[in-house]
Amino acid sequence: MTRLTRFAVAPLHAMTRRLADVASARLAPDLVITAGRVLSTYSERIHADREVWITGGRIAAVKPAGTAKKVWSDVATYDAAGGIIAPGLVDPHIHIESSMVTACAYAEAALLNGTTTIFCDSHEIGNVMDVAGVEAMLEDAREAPLSIFLTVPSTVPATSAELETAGGDLTPDKIAGLFDRWPEAVGLGEKMDFVPVTMGDERSHAILAAALKRGRPVSGHVYGREFVAAYAASGVTDTHEAIDRDIADDLLDAGVWVFLRGGPPTTPWHSLPQAIRAITELGASHKRTAVCTDDRDADDLLLFGLDWVVREAVKAGMSPEQAWSMGSLHGATRFGMDGDIGGLGGGRRADLVLMDDQLKPQCTWYGGELVVESRKITGLLDQALSQRYQYPKAAYATVKLPEAAMKLTPELPAKACTVNVIKTALPGITLIHEKVGIEAAKDWPSLFARYGLCFVTVVERHGKSAGNVAHGLLKDFGLKRGAVASSVGHDSHNIIVAGTNEADMQVAVAAIKDQQGGVCVVADGKVRALVPLPIAGLLSDKRVTEVAEEVRALKKEWTEAGCTIPYMGFNLIPLSVIPEIRITDKGLVLVPQMELAPLFE
Numbered sequence: 001m002t003r004l005t006r007f008a009v010a011p012l013h014a015m016t017r018r019l020a021d022v023a024s025a026r027l028a029p030d031l032v033i034t035a036g037r038v039l040s041t042y043s044e045r046i047h048a049d050r051e052v053w054i055t056g057g058r059i060a061a062v063k064p065a066g067t068a069k070k071v072w073s074d075v076a077t078y079d080a081a082g083g084i085i086a087p088g089l090v091d092p093h094i095h096i097e098s099s100m101v102t103a104c105a106y107a108e109a110a111l112l113n114g115t116t117t118i119f120c121d122s123h124e125i126g127n128v129m130d131v132a133g134v135e136a137m138l139e140d141a142r143e144a145p146l147s148i149f150l151t152v153p154s155t156v157p158a159t160s161a162e163l164e165t166a167g168g169d170l171t172p173d174k175i176a177g178l179f180d181r182w183p184e185a186v187g188l189g190e191k192m193d194f195v196p197v198t199m200g201d202e203r204s205h206a207i208l209a210a211a212l213k214r215g216r217p218v219s220g221h222v223y224g225r226e227f228v229a230a231y232a233a234s235g236v237t238d239t240h241e242a243i244d245r246d247i248a249d250d251l252l253d254a255g256v257w258v259f260l261r262g263g264p265p266t267t268p269w270h271s272l273p274q275a276i277r278a279i280t281e282l283g284a285s286h287k288r289t290a291v292c293t294d295d296r297d298a299d300d301l302l303l304f305g306l307d308w309v310v311r312e313a314v315k316a317g318m319s320p321e322q323a324w325s326m327g328s329l330h331g332a333t334r335f336g337m338d339g340d341i342g343g344l345g346g347g348r349r350a351d352l353v354l355m356d357d358q359l360k361p362q363c364t365w366y367g368g369e370l371v372v373e374s375r376k377i378t379g380l381l382d383q384a385l386s387q388r389y390q391y392p393k394a395a396y397a398t399v400k401l402p403e404a405a406m407k408l409t410p411e412l413p414a415k416a417c418t419v420n421v422i423k424t425a426l427p428g429i430t431l432i433h434e435k436v437g438i439e440a441a442k443d444w445p446s447l448f449a450r451y452g453l454c455f456v457t458v459v460e461r462h463g464k465s466a467g468n469v470a471h472g473l474l475k476d477f478g479l480k481r482g483a484v485a486s487s488v489g490h491d492s493h494n495i496i497v498a499g500t501n502e503a504d505m506q507v508a509v510a511a512i513k514d515q516q517g518g519v520c521v522v523a524d525g526k527v528r529a530l531v532p533l534p535i536a537g538l539l540s541d542k543r544v545t546e547v548a549e550e551v552r553a554l555k556k557e558w559t560e561a562g563c564t565i566p567y568m569g570f571n572l573i574p575l576s577v578i579p580e581i582r583i584t585d586k587g588l589v590l591v592p593q594m595e596l597a598p599l600f601e
Contacts (some may be wrong), residue, residue, distance in 0.1 A: 001259070002368060003143070003384070003387070003461075004145040004366070004367075004371070004380060004381070004383075004384040005142065005143060005144065005145060005384075006144075006146070006147045006367075007142070007150070008057060008367050008369075009056065009057035009058060009349055009350075009367040009368070010056060010057070012058070012339075012340065012347050014331070015056050015066065015347075016347070018055060018056060018449035019055065019058060019060045019346065019347055022053055022055045022060035023053070023060045023061040023063070023346055024594055025071050027055070028068075028071075028072045028075050029053040029054055029055045029060055029068065029075060030054055030055045030056065030076065030368065031053075031054045031055075031076050031078065031368060032051050032052070032053055032068040032075055032076065032077045032078070033038045033051060033052045033054070033077070033078045033080055033085060033177045033352065033354070033365075034051035034052075034065050034066065034068065034069075034079060034080060035049070035051065035065050035066075035079050035080050035081060035082060036050060036051070036052075036065070036080030036081075036082065036083050036084065036085040036354065037080075037082065037084050037085065038050040038052070038062055038084075038085050038086075038344060039049065039084050039085065039086040039087075039320075039321060039322075039324055039344075040321075040343070040344065041086075041087055041163075041324060041325040041328055041329035041342060041343045041344075042171075042329070042343055042345065042440060044319070044322055044325055046074060046084065046320075046321060047293050049064060049065040049076075049078075049573055050062055050063065050065055050085070051062060051063055051064070051065045051066070051067065051068060052085060052344060052350075052352065053068060053247070054350040054365075054368045054541050055368075056368070057349065057350050057367035057368040057369070058232065058347060058348065058349055058350055058368070058507060059344060059345065059346055059347065059348050059350050059533075060346060061346050061347075061492030062344055062346075064342045069096070074279070078370070080354055083354045083355060083356060083362065084354070084355050084356070084357070084359075085344070085352060085353070085354055086114075086324055086328070086342055086344075086352070086353050086355060087118030087324075087329070087341070087342055087343050087348070087351065087352065087353070088114060088115065088117065088328065088341070088351035088352060088353055088364065088365075088366070088396070089113070089115040089116065089117075089305075089306045089307060089310070089327045089328050089353070090115075090116070090117045090118075090119075090290075090327070090328050090329075090330075090331035090332045090337075090341055090342050091110075091115055091117070091118040091119065091223070091292055091293055091306045091331065092119050092238070092259055092330075092334055092335065093119060093121065093151075093199070093219065093238075093240045093259050093261075093292040093293075093294055093332035093574075094118050094119070094120050094121075094192070094292065094293050094294060094295075094296075095120060095122070095123070095124060095295055096118075096120045096122065096137065096148075097122065097124035097125055097488075097536075097538045097539060098124070098294075098295035098296060098297065098568070099275045099296055099297060099298050099301045099544070099547075100297060100298050100531060100533055100538070100539060100547050100551070101298055101489075101539060101540055101542070101543075101544045101547050102140050102150055102388060102389060102391070102535065102539055102540075102541065103120075103137060103140040103141040103143075103146070103389070104140060104145075104385065104387075104388035104389050105143045105385070105388060105540075105542070105543055105544045105547075106118075106142055106144070106146070106544065107144045107145045107146035107384075107385065108299070108302075108377060108381070108385055108543065108544045108545070109298070109301040109302050109305065110146055110305065110306075110545045111145070111146065111364045111366060111371050111372050111377070111381065112302065112305070112361070112364070112372055112375065112377065113301075113302075113305025113306060113307045113308070113361060114305070114306070114307045114342070114347075114353040114355065114361030114364055115146075115305060115306045115307070116146065116147060116351035116353075116364065116366055117147040117148075117149070117331075117337075117341050117342075117351065118146065118147070118148055118149070119149050119150075119151055119186070119187070119331070119335060120137075120141070120148060120149070120150060120151070120525040121150075121151045121153060121189035121190055121219070122134050122138075122150065122153060122189075123153035123154070123155065123156055123189055123190075123491060124143055124169055124488070124490070124491065124493060124538050125137050125536050125538060126153040126156045126168045126537075127153075127156050127157060127158075127166045127167060127168050127491050127492055127493050128166075128167040128168060128249050128398050128462070128493050128536040128537060128538065129167060129168060129385060129394070129395065129398065129458075129536055130156075130167065130168035130169065130170065130174075130390075131168075131170065131177070131178065132394065133168065133395070133536060134150070134152070134153060134170075134178060135178075135182075135550045136391055136392060136395060137150075138150060138182055138184055138185075139389060140388075140389040140391070141184065142184075142389075143387070143388070143389045145366060145371065145381060145384040145385065145582050146153050146366070147341070147349075147351070148184070149184050149185075149186045149190060149266050149335070150178075150182065150184050150185045150186065150189075150534050151185075151186065151189035151190070151219050152175050152178045152179060152187070152188055152189055152211070152216075153170055153175075153189045154170075154171040154175065154188045154190065154191045154192075154207050154208075154211075154218075154219075155189075155190070155191060155192040155193050155207075155491075155577075156168045156169065156491070157169065157375060157491070157492055158193065158392040158490075158491040158492065158575065158576055158577050159193065159398070159497070159517065159576045159577060159589075159594065162586070162596075163576055163584060163586055163589055163594065163596065164492045164494075164574070164576055164584035164586055165460045165462060165464050165465055165468060165492060165494065165584075165585050165586070165587075166462065166491070166492040166493075166584060167398065167462035167464070167492070169514065171203075172203070172206040172207050172209070172210045173210075175207055175210045175211070176210040176214075176271050178317070179210065179211065179214050179216060180214075182197055185216075186216065186217075186326065186335055186336075187211065187217045187218065187219055187335060188207070188208070188210075188211035188216055188217070188218045188219060189214050189219055189324070190220060190221040190239075190240070190241075191204070191207070191208065191218060191220050191221060191236055191460055191575070192220045192491075192577045193220060194220070194222040194223070194224075194227055194231055194577075195227070195577075195594070197230070197231060198227050198230035198231055198233050198234070205234065208234055208235050208236075211235075211524065212235050213378060217237050217238070217334070217335065217336075218235050218236045218237055218238075219237075219238050219239070219240075220236035220237075220238060220239035220241070220256065221240070221241045221577075222236075222239055222241055222242070222251075223241060223247075223578070223579065225246060225247050225249075225250050228247065228250045228251055228254050228256070229254065229586060231254075231256075232251075232254040232255055232256050236256060237255065237256055237257060238256060238257035238258070238259060238291050238334060239251060239256055239257075239258065239259065240258075240259040240261045240269075240294050241261075242258045242259075242260070242271065242275040243271045243274060243275065244271075244274045244275060244277075245274055245275065245277035245278050245281060245282065246274075246278075248275040248276075248277075248278035248284075249278040249282050249284055252278060252284050252285075252288060252289070253284075257288050257289070257334050258275060258278075258288070258289045258290075259289070259290050259291065259292040259294075259331075260272040260276055260289055260290070260291045260292070260309075260310030260313065260326070261275075261291075261292055261293070261294045261309075262292075262293065262304075262308065262312045262313075263293065263295070263296070263300075263304065264289060264300050264303070264304050266566055267295075267300070267566055267568055267569065269293075269294055269295055269568075269596040272291065272309065272312055272313065272316065273312070273316055275290075276313065276316045276317070276318070277316075279317075279318070280316060280317040280318075281402075283287070286318065286322055286325075286330075287330075288330075289326055289330065290326050290327070290330040290331040290334060291306065291309045291310060291312075291313055291323075291326050291327050291331075292306070292309070292331070293305070293306055293309060295568060297551050297568060298540075298547035298548040298550075298551050299548040299551040299552050299555070301544065301548070302544070302545075302548055305499070306327055307327070307355075307359065307360065307361055309327065310323045310324055310326070310327040310359055311323070311358070311359050311360075313326060313327075314359065320359055321598040323359070324359065324564055328341075328342045329342035329343050330342075335428040342596060349367060349547065350365055350367060350368035351365065351366055351457075352364070352365040353365075357598050360401070361375075362374060362375060366381075371384075385543065388541075390494075390521050391535050391536075391539075391541070395535050396458075396516055396534050396535060397516065397518045397534050398461070398462070398516065398517070398536050398537050399461050399487060399495075399512060399513055399517055399537050400462060401459065401461055401463075401467070401509075401513050402466075403514075405506060406459060406467055406469045407469065407502070408455070408457075408459070408469065408471075408497060408499070408502055408505040408506060408509065409444070409455050409457070409471065409499075409501075409502045409505065410599060410600075412441065412443065412444060412447075413438065413441075413600055414440065415437060415440050415456070416437070416438065416439045416440055417433050417437075417600045417601060418436070418437050418438075418600070418601040419435070419437075419438055419473060419536070419599060419600055419601075420433065420435060420472075420581070420588055420597050420598065420599060420600075420601065421433075421434045421435070421436045421451075421453065421472075421473050421474075421475045421583075422434075422456065422473065422474050422475065422573065422581050422583060422588070423474075423475040423476055424474060424475065424476050424477050424564060424565050424569075424573075425476065425565075426512045426564070426565060429569070429572060429578060430578060430579055430580065431573065431578075431579075431580060431581055431582065432580055433580040433581035433590065434475060435601075436451055436475070438451065445500075445515075451475065451559045452475050452476050453473045453474065453475055454473070454474050454477055454479045454499060454500055455471070455472075455473065455474075455497075455498060455499050455500070455505065456471075456472045456473065456474045456477075456496070456498045456573065456583060457469060457470065457471050457472070457496070457497050457498075457499075457505065458472075458489060458494050458495065458496050458583050458584055458585045459494060459495040459496075459497070459509060459585065460494050460585035461487065461493075461494050461495050461537065462492075462494070463486050463587070468585040468586065469585070470583055470584060470585050470586060470587045470588070471599055472583040472588055472599060473599070474498055474573075476564060477498060477563060477564055477565070478562040478563055478564035479498055479500055479561055479563055480497070480561060480562035481500060481504075481520075481523050481524075481561060481562070482499065482501075482504040482521065482522045482523030482524065482528075482561060483497055483498065483499030483500070483501070483504040483505040483507070483508040483522045483523075484497070484498050484499070484508065484519075484520070484521050484522070484561060484567070484570065485497035485498075485499075485505070485508035485509055485511070485512055485519070485520055485522070486518075486519040486520075486567065486569045486570065486571050487512050487517040487518060487519070487533060487537035488517075488519060488533070488537070488538055489571060489573070489574040490571055490572050490574060490575040491574075491575055492574065492576075492584065492585070493537060493538065494534075494574065494584070494585050495509060495571070496571070496573055496574055496583075497509055498570070499522075504522045504523065504524070504525065505522075506526075507522045507525055507526070507527065507598065508520055508521075508522040511527050511530060512537075513534070515530070515532040515534060516533075516534045516537060516543055517532070517533035517534055517535070517536065517537025517538060518530055518531055518533045518534075519531045519533070519554060519567055519571075520539075520554075521554065521557040523561065528557045528561075529550075529553050529554040529556070529557035530550075530554070531547065531550045531551055531554050532550075554567065555567070576589045576591060578591065578592065579591045579592060580592065581597075587599075
């Protein structure tokens with residue numbers, strides 16, 4: 001039996017005669033999905049009483065309902081029962097690693113949500129394992145029952161060796177090699193170092209050149225309207241980081257596609273309601289906007305898929321036809337694949353969704369195969385998901401810490417001083433730099449109670465230093481007891497641990513070392529919740545539903561520990577390209593200045 005992968009459907013050039021014969025009723029289709037309403041993303045209309053003829057995993061034609069039965073009495077049909085038939089969703093910007101599962105496992109949640117194609121930026125595993133990690137992810141993607149394309153990681157490390165220690169270093173030559181070896185490498189991933197780009201940094205522009213001279217589009221990541229012109233002039237033509245109406249408007253006028261990012265409102269990723277106002281209030285066209293998910297953990301991936309983001313766009317003022325087009329055709333168009341995906345035209349892949357009037361997917365066909373029916377995966381998909389790609393042994397040995405325990409908390413200042421503090425605030429993306437004057441104290445707990453502080457520490461885990469450990473203090477994080485820790489400290493993915501005491505922080509780091517990666521909550525010397533992530537310290541090797549259960553248990557303990565920002569926001573605390581202050585294994589980073597600062601002054 002042919003594996004259920006992207007390659008199970010023959011390319012269009014090999015099928016044109018067969019498709020023409022079926023469309024002309026000279027040859028019977030393999031399947032007819034009939035008695036439905038068809039959502040055309042091309043004309044942004046819903047047509048009643050239609051049917052879709054499918055052959056060889058591609059669409060041959062869309063006809064009036066009942067046409068096929070007039071020609072062939074025994075043709076295989078599926079009754080859509082008046083539901084809406086639409087093209088599968090296309091997510092133009094996601095990070096598989098954020099879901100904590102492999103590409104093969106990711107496919108299950110994506111297809112349940114009507115998503116059939118994704119464009120992933122695997123800079124997380126690239127930051128841990130360099131080119132080998134990216135290529136392992138690509139091999140994984142080739143075996144997945146989902147169409148997965150790569151936007152090659154562009155900013156590994158996110159800053160420089162002076163400011164952080166990463167496991168990978170994707171140079172312009174390495175990036176060029178990925179483009180040349182892998183047809184799935186269709187664009188350059190988000191260029192996060194937007195300040196160096198706009199300042200003309202040599203390495204940043206050499207990476208841009210590696211993509212541009214090969215005709216590959218460049219994805220972006222930018223904050224601040226003052227950077228838009230230089231960023232666009234550098235060849236960047238999309239971004240998912242438009243956080244408000246005005247910068248979205250600037251970007252659209254500068255020729256930059258805007259991916260409206262929708263995320264659970266409790267996370268830092270829900271910028272769609274503000275950015276979409278460039279369309280709904282300022283009158284910008286939606287023709288160069290798409291919707292995306294960016295980051296989802298395994299639990300949220302099942303609950304808040306791209307279909308949910310589409311519905312959020314409707315809630316924000318778009319028509320259902322416009323919103324679904326932004327979720328399918330527009331992402332395909334951005335990457336030049338609208339001739340293959342994103343619509344129900346003849347010759348396109350038969351990646352289809354049957355949904356109700358609320359735009360909630362009920363059934364999904366992938367390459368003409370029914371993989372989700374009545375919101376449940378079919379036996380065919382279940383079998384495909386049981387044949388997941390096996391990552392190499394090196395991927396299971398990436399947490400390399402010294403044998404001797406490292407001190408995870410700073411010494412108590414002997415006298416009054418000023419402290420450079422990281423203040424957290426919802427939604428958790430931007431962190432505030434505060435200078436707090438503290439007096440001499442007998443112990444840390446008294447200072448914590450007075451100023452709303454706790455410890456935060458980053459531990460280098462790639463084995464590239466003598467065990468770098470950097471100490472900091474978080475304000476308003478709300479941790480009441482114990483410690484929380486993660487090996488998913490973006491983007492270098494060192495271990496980040498926050499705590500109220502040394503002992504529990506040591507237990508948390510030891511648990512991550514023992515599992516070769518994970519996220520955990522510790523209290524009173526015991527691990528209260530743990531999501532093991534043994535693959536590169538980023539991914540589980542379990543099914544997405546199993547990981548989702550572990551994540552739900554983690555979130556419960558996370559909340560009970562008092563943490564005011566969700567763990568995915570916590571993972572961003574070391575991300576040294578987002579204002580105002582961060583902490584890496586090298587110390588506190590003042591992002592606007594790109595300089596290190598001492599904890600105590």
